[in-house]
Every structure is written in C-alpha cells, then in structure tokens.
Amino acid sequence: MKTYLIPSIKLSFVLLVLCSVIYPVVVAGIGRLAPGQGNGVKLMHNGRVVGYANLGQVFTRPEYFQGRPSAVDYNAAGSAGSNKGPSNPDYLAVVKARVDTFLLQNPTVKRAEVPSELVTASGSGLDPDLSVAAATVQINRVAAARNLPPEQVAALIKQHTQAPLLGFLGPEKINVLKLNLALDQLAAGGK
Incomplete structure (x- = not known):
C-alpha cells in the first residue's frame, strides 16, 4: 500500500501546483500579450465604446x-x-x-x-x-x-x-x- 500511496500523493501535489498555479499564470501572461491585454478589444464609434470585437x-x-x-x-x-x-x-x-x-x-x-x-x-x-x-x-x-x-x-x-x-x-x-x-x-x- 505504501508503494502506491506516497507516489500518488506526490503526483497529486505536483499536478495541483501545475494546474492551479503555473498554468493559470502562463495563460494570463499570454493574454497580456494579446490585443486588449486580455481584456477584450473595445470598438469605438463617434468617440464612444459600442462593443467588443470578440x-x-x-x-x-x-x-x-x-x-x-x-x-x-x-x-x-x-x-x-x-x-x-x-x-x-x-x-x-x-x-x-x-x-x-x-x-x-x-x-x-x-x-x-x-x-x-x-x-x-x-x-x-x-x-x-x-x-x-x-x-x-x-x-x-x-x-x-x-x-x-x-x-x-x-x-x-x-x-x-x-x-x-x-x-x-x-x-x-x-x-x-x-x-x-x-x-x-x-x-x-x-x-
């Protein structure tokens, strides 16, 4: 049982950090490089926002x-x-x-x-x-x-x-x- 339990806990911890911390930070960083810095591209008409391109x-x-x-x-x-x-x-x-x-x-x-x-x-x-x-x-x-x-x-x-x-x-x-x-x-x- 110990043979499987310890590696399972370690893998769970690694995946938790990877999926809950590292992946969201990387995606948010990539979003900041996109047009609108990840907040959408505002479309203007006659000086006012009329919507978002996406x-x-x-x-x-x-x-x-x-x-x-x-x-x-x-x-x-x-x-x-x-x-x-x-x-x-x-x-x-x-x-x-x-x-x-x-x-x-x-x-x-x-x-x-x-x-x-x-x-x-x-x-x-x-x-x-x-x-x-x-x-x-x-x-x-x-x-x-x-x-x-x-x-x-x-x-x-x-x-x-x-x-x-x-x-x-x-x-x-x-x-x-x-x-x-x-x-x-x-x-x-x-x-």
Missing part, C-alpha cells in the same frame, strides 16, 4: 447584418449553449421559428439557402463572427434598407473578410460588429 451582439434592424443567435441573450457573464440536441422538439421549434423569421426579413432568399449558423446558436452564445456565406445571403436586405447598390455592400463584405489563422486554420470569417460599423461609416460619408 463578443457577439444582437442586431435586429434591417439595415444591419445579423449575427448568430445566442442561447444566453448575448450575456457575457453567462456564456453557454442551449444544451438541446438536434432531435429535441423544443429546439427544432426554435430553429424553425428563426428560419421563418429570417425568410420574412429576407424575401429574396430561399429556405435551402439559409446558412445554419444564422438560425442556430454557437456553443458560447457569444460568437462575434459570421461566414462569408452567412453575410452574403443578407446583402439584398441590407442594401435595400440602406438604399445602396448590392455590389457596394458585397464589396464591403469582401473588404472585411478575415483570412483563416495562418492561412489554413479555420474558415474565412467576418466580424459582424466591425462590418456594421463600416456600414454606418459608409452611410455617414466615410467620416
């Missing part, structure tokens, strides 16, 4: 691109998914309602063209980004609401598309808040 927000007005739905109503303190599986009848009803609402708001889009990310919440409930396809499917609505040519809105999407990390890790993506701020700047004449 947190999703709700946009419901037709002149704005809509992001992913949130299972936690975009509450960063309660980041979580819905925990309902794809066969859950309540979840299916919510997704169907989101699809129907999206189609009402975007009459030029067919049901099969609606990207799943626009009607299903992300795992965190705070996803700030969309795929290029999810932004592209909203072009006609945004362009009509802002009285802009669709080509100009499409060019703005292309301008705000971020390449995958290191050129191959993950998909191309677009930050919804940054894109909507660019739309506001375009409407204000580029001020």
Whole structure:
C-alpha cells in the first residue's frame, strides 16, 4: 500500500501546483500579450465604446447584418449553449421559428439557402463572427434598407473578410460588429 500511496500523493501535489498555479499564470501572461491585454478589444464609434470585437451582439434592424443567435441573450457573464440536441422538439421549434423569421426579413432568399449558423446558436452564445456565406445571403436586405447598390455592400463584405489563422486554420470569417460599423461609416460619408 505504501508503494502506491506516497507516489500518488506526490503526483497529486505536483499536478495541483501545475494546474492551479503555473498554468493559470502562463495563460494570463499570454493574454497580456494579446490585443486588449486580455481584456477584450473595445470598438469605438463617434468617440464612444459600442462593443467588443470578440463578443457577439444582437442586431435586429434591417439595415444591419445579423449575427448568430445566442442561447444566453448575448450575456457575457453567462456564456453557454442551449444544451438541446438536434432531435429535441423544443429546439427544432426554435430553429424553425428563426428560419421563418429570417425568410420574412429576407424575401429574396430561399429556405435551402439559409446558412445554419444564422438560425442556430454557437456553443458560447457569444460568437462575434459570421461566414462569408452567412453575410452574403443578407446583402439584398441590407442594401435595400440602406438604399445602396448590392455590389457596394458585397464589396464591403469582401473588404472585411478575415483570412483563416495562418492561412489554413479555420474558415474565412467576418466580424459582424466591425462590418456594421463600416456600414454606418459608409452611410455617414466615410467620416
């Protein structure tokens, strides 16, 4: 028994120090090197903070691109998914309602063209980004609401598309808040 007990206690102590002290200090140190020093990147518009680049927000007005739905109503303190599986009848009803609402708001889009990310919440409930396809499917609505040519809105999407990390890790993506701020700047004449 002593043969196993002493090494187990030593290993437990080493892992406790490693996982509870060293790892958090290293992660916090790396976070201080990131943009925003680990506190998020604040986005400013007309001299005031309008949001954070790494947190999703709700946009419901037709002149704005809509992001992913949130299972936690975009509450960063309660980041979580819905925990309902794809066969859950309540979840299916919510997704169907989101699809129907999206189609009402975007009459030029067919049901099969609606990207799943626009009607299903992300795992965190705070996803700030969309795929290029999810932004592209909203072009006609945004362009009509802002009285802009669709080509100009499409060019703005292309301008705000971020390449995958290191050129191959993950998909191309677009930050919804940054894109909507660019739309506001375009409407204000580029001020």
